[in-house]
Amino acid sequence: MVAICCLFAVVLPDSTCNICQDNNVKCVNETHFSFCSNGVSPDQLIGCPDGQVCTTMGRICMPQGAPAACTEVDCPACDGLSPFVCTSRTTFQTCNGNELGDQIIKCKDNTFCSMKSGKYCVDRCVALSLQPTFECDREA
Numbered sequence: 745m746v747a748i749c750c751l752f753a754v755v756l757p758d759s760t761c762n763i764c765q766d767n768n769v770k771c772v773n774e775t776h777f778s779f780c781s782n783g784v785s786p787d788q789l790i791g792c793p794d795g796q797v798c799t800t801m802g803r804i805c806m807p808q809g810a811p812a813a814c815t816e817v818d819c820p821a822c823d824g825l826s827p828f829v830c831t832s833r834t835t836f837q838t839c840n841g842n843e844l845g846d847q848i849i850k851c852k853d854n855t856f857c858s859m860k861s862g863k864y865c866v867d868r869c870v871a872l873s874l875q876p877t878f879e880c881d882r883e884a
Contacts, residue, residue: 761814762877771798771814773881777805819880820859828864830857830880836864850884 764770764780771777776789777798792798792805797812799805820829822839831837831848836857838845851857851865856878858864858871871878 765800765813767800767802767804769798769804771800771812772877774798774812774815775883776881819882826859828859830859830878832880832882832884833857833878834865835884 762770762772768780769777770780772789774797775792777792778784778789795808796805797808797810798814799810800813801810819831822829822842822844824839824842827839828836828849829839829844831844833856834851836849836851836859838847838849849864854867855865856868856871858866858874858879860874860879861870
Protein backbone atom coordinates (compact mmCIF):
# COMPACT_ATOMS: atom_id res chain seq x y z
CA MET A 745 0.00 0.00 0.00
CA VAL A 746 2.84 2.41 0.80
CA ALA A 747 4.44 1.81 -2.59
CA ILE A 748 1.19 2.71 -4.36
CA CYS A 749 0.90 6.00 -2.45
CA CYS A 750 4.46 6.89 -3.34
CA LEU A 751 3.80 6.07 -7.00
CA PHE A 752 0.76 8.37 -7.02
CA ALA A 753 2.81 11.18 -5.50
CA VAL A 754 5.26 10.89 -8.38
CA VAL A 755 2.58 10.81 -11.09
CA LEU A 756 0.52 13.81 -9.99
CA PRO A 757 3.03 16.66 -10.19
CA ASP A 758 4.08 15.78 -13.74
CA SER A 759 0.49 15.65 -15.02
CA THR A 760 -1.16 18.62 -16.66
CA CYS A 761 -4.29 19.42 -18.62
CA ASN A 762 -4.39 19.37 -22.43
CA ILE A 763 -0.99 17.65 -22.81
CA CYS A 764 -0.69 14.34 -24.66
CA GLN A 765 0.29 11.67 -22.15
CA ASP A 766 2.07 8.31 -22.55
CA ASN A 767 -1.36 6.62 -22.83
CA ASN A 768 -2.01 8.61 -26.06
CA VAL A 769 -4.77 10.80 -24.67
CA LYS A 770 -4.88 14.28 -23.24
CA CYS A 771 -7.15 14.87 -20.29
CA VAL A 772 -8.91 18.19 -20.78
CA ASN A 773 -10.38 18.14 -17.29
CA GLU A 774 -10.88 15.65 -14.49
CA THR A 775 -13.52 13.61 -16.35
CA HIS A 776 -13.02 14.19 -20.11
CA PHE A 777 -10.28 13.44 -22.61
CA SER A 778 -9.46 13.47 -26.31
CA PHE A 779 -7.20 11.16 -28.29
CA CYS A 780 -3.72 12.20 -29.43
CA SER A 781 -3.86 10.76 -32.92
CA ASN A 782 -3.78 12.23 -36.41
CA GLY A 783 -6.77 10.04 -37.31
CA VAL A 784 -9.07 11.46 -34.61
CA SER A 785 -10.35 15.03 -34.46
CA PRO A 786 -8.67 16.82 -31.52
CA ASP A 787 -11.93 18.52 -30.53
CA GLN A 788 -13.74 15.20 -30.06
CA LEU A 789 -14.18 14.98 -26.29
CA ILE A 790 -14.97 11.70 -24.59
CA GLY A 791 -16.29 11.53 -21.06
CA CYS A 792 -15.28 8.93 -18.52
CA PRO A 793 -18.13 6.85 -17.09
CA ASP A 794 -19.86 8.28 -14.01
CA GLY A 795 -17.69 8.05 -10.92
CA GLN A 796 -14.43 7.80 -12.87
CA VAL A 797 -11.57 10.21 -13.61
CA CYS A 798 -9.17 10.63 -16.52
CA THR A 799 -5.69 9.31 -15.69
CA THR A 800 -2.25 8.94 -17.26
CA MET A 801 -2.41 5.18 -16.76
CA GLY A 802 -2.92 2.50 -19.39
CA ARG A 803 -6.60 2.37 -18.49
CA ILE A 804 -7.66 5.93 -19.31
CA CYS A 805 -10.61 6.17 -16.90
CA MET A 806 -10.29 4.87 -13.35
CA PRO A 807 -12.61 5.03 -10.33
CA GLN A 808 -12.60 8.29 -8.36
CA GLY A 809 -9.77 8.17 -5.86
CA ALA A 810 -7.24 7.26 -8.56
CA PRO A 811 -4.90 10.16 -9.37
CA ALA A 812 -6.61 12.37 -11.94
CA ALA A 813 -4.27 13.59 -14.66
CA CYS A 814 -5.94 16.98 -14.83
CA THR A 815 -7.45 18.75 -11.87
CA GLU A 816 -6.74 22.29 -13.00
CA VAL A 817 -9.90 24.12 -13.99
CA ASP A 818 -9.53 27.73 -15.02
CA CYS A 819 -12.91 29.42 -14.90
CA PRO A 820 -13.50 33.12 -15.38
CA ALA A 821 -14.13 35.30 -12.35
CA CYS A 822 -16.47 38.23 -12.03
CA ASP A 823 -14.55 41.29 -13.22
CA GLY A 824 -16.99 44.07 -12.42
CA LEU A 825 -17.77 44.55 -16.13
CA SER A 826 -19.72 41.43 -17.12
CA PRO A 827 -23.12 40.64 -15.57
CA PHE A 828 -22.52 36.86 -15.87
CA VAL A 829 -19.69 34.28 -15.88
CA CYS A 830 -19.65 30.59 -16.80
CA THR A 831 -19.38 28.44 -13.67
CA SER A 832 -19.36 25.07 -15.51
CA ARG A 833 -19.81 23.79 -19.06
CA THR A 834 -23.58 24.10 -18.69
CA THR A 835 -24.21 26.78 -16.05
CA PHE A 836 -23.57 30.46 -15.58
CA GLN A 837 -23.99 32.74 -12.63
CA THR A 838 -24.83 36.38 -12.04
CA CYS A 839 -22.12 38.79 -10.97
CA ASN A 840 -22.50 41.57 -8.43
CA GLY A 841 -19.45 43.61 -9.27
CA ASN A 842 -16.46 41.36 -8.56
CA GLU A 843 -18.49 38.82 -6.55
CA LEU A 844 -20.65 35.90 -7.68
CA GLY A 845 -24.33 36.43 -7.05
CA ASP A 846 -26.72 33.82 -5.72
CA GLN A 847 -28.51 33.07 -8.99
CA ILE A 848 -27.22 30.07 -10.99
CA ILE A 849 -28.70 29.59 -14.47
CA LYS A 850 -28.59 26.23 -16.28
CA CYS A 851 -28.29 26.08 -20.07
CA LYS A 852 -30.88 24.12 -22.02
CA ASP A 853 -30.04 20.48 -22.79
CA ASN A 854 -27.25 20.05 -25.38
CA THR A 855 -26.07 23.65 -25.05
CA PHE A 856 -22.98 25.00 -23.35
CA CYS A 857 -22.08 28.20 -21.54
CA SER A 858 -20.33 30.75 -23.72
CA MET A 859 -20.22 34.39 -22.67
CA LYS A 860 -17.81 35.06 -25.56
CA SER A 861 -20.59 34.19 -28.02
CA GLY A 862 -22.81 36.92 -26.59
CA LYS A 863 -25.67 34.40 -26.41
CA TYR A 864 -24.95 32.82 -22.96
CA CYS A 865 -25.66 29.20 -24.08
CA VAL A 866 -24.78 27.81 -27.51
CA ASP A 867 -24.28 24.43 -29.16
CA ARG A 868 -20.94 22.68 -28.69
CA CYS A 869 -19.56 23.55 -32.13
CA VAL A 870 -20.12 27.28 -31.60
CA ALA A 871 -18.62 27.21 -28.10
CA LEU A 872 -15.48 25.41 -29.28
CA SER A 873 -15.12 27.54 -32.41
CA LEU A 874 -14.50 30.58 -30.19
CA GLN A 875 -11.69 28.93 -28.19
CA PRO A 876 -10.07 25.46 -27.90
CA THR A 877 -11.87 24.49 -24.66
CA PHE A 878 -15.01 25.51 -22.81
CA GLU A 879 -14.88 28.80 -20.88
CA CYS A 880 -15.31 26.83 -17.64
CA ASP A 881 -14.53 23.19 -18.33
CA ARG A 882 -15.99 21.40 -15.33
CA GLU A 883 -19.15 19.50 -14.43
CA ALA A 884 -22.13 21.48 -13.14
